Amino acid sequence: MxxxxxxxxxxxxxxxxxxxxxxxxxxxxxxxxxxxxCALHYDTPVQLLVATILSAQCTDERVNLVTAKLFADCPTAADLAALPIARLEKYVQSTGFFRNKAKNIKSCCTELVEKHGGEVPRDLDTLVKLAGVGRKTANVVLGTAFGIASxxxxxxxxxxxxxxxxxxxxxxxxxxxxxxxxxxxxxxxxxxxxxxxxxxxxxxxxxxxxxxxxxxxxxxxxxxxx
The missing domain is CATH 1.10.1670.10 (Helix-hairpin-Helix base-excision DNA repair enzymes (C-terminal))
Structure with missing residues (x-):
């Protein structure tokens, strides 16, 4: 030991x-x-995925303030994928490491749209292949959004x-x-x-x-x- x-x-x-x-x-x-x-506010698995990406090195309270506006304007993966990167950066700037987070969110949502019909896949191996998604984020989404204990x-x-x-x-x-x-x-x-x-x-x-x-x-x- x-x-x-x-x-x-x-x-x-x-x-x-x-x-x-x-x-x-x-x-x-x-x-x-x-x-x-879960302390993060969301209405869909896609929104929980995005909120969890934003929560890295940031408080849940700050993320909830940011996503209230972001999800009101861009509620779906398609909306987020279509958002110009500069505008997405402005939305998430206060969460820290915002350029990298915005890049990952846009790439992640683009792949959700192109490969998964805009929906969040329900298995760990597929999820961790998405931009910005590690094992912790995948476990959060699977467990909280789908009740899957991964x-x-x-x-x-x-x-x-x-x-x-x-x-x-x-x-x-x-x-x-x-x-x-x-x-x-x-x-x-x-x-x-x-x-x-x-x-x-x-x-x-x-x-x-x-x-x-x-x-x-x-x-x-x-x-x-x-």
């Missing part, structure tokens, strides 16, 4: 104990954050809390996802990510986790670690 980094207690070494810990975490997430949903979405909240609660010692999102897939029932993959994100925003802050008021306090190895 890798040596844990500071403030990252080791995950239980026994596989059965790690699964037991995962069950404890799942129970508390369901009880505390059963209302968790994997576990690992953002900064999911990674951080998974390490703090002892579900993984990994830092790389791909390795974190691999550990979580082994621990969690497939039926919980989609909800788990949404609920972990809520827990990160409401309780387990990156800098100031509210351990005193956390329902996982009794079994979280992070408690008491300075």
């Amino acid at each position: 890798p040596t844990p980094l500071p403030n990252r207690p080791p995950a239980p070494s026994d596989p059965d104990e790690r699964k037991a810990q995962a069950r404890r975490v799942l129970r508390r997430l369901s009880a505390d954050h059963g209302d968790a949903v 994997g576990v979405v690992v953002d900064t909240h999911v990674g951080r809390i998974s390490r703090r609660t002892g579900l993984t010692t990994e830092v790389d999102p791909v390795k974190v996802e691999k550990d979580l897939i082994e621990l969690l029932p497939k039926s919980r993959w989609v909800d788990f990510s949404h609920q972990m994100i809520y827990h990160g925003r409401r309780v387990c802050d990156a800098r100031r986790p509210d351990c005193e008021n956390c329902s996982m306090r009794k079994f979280c190895p992070r408690v008491g670690v300075s």
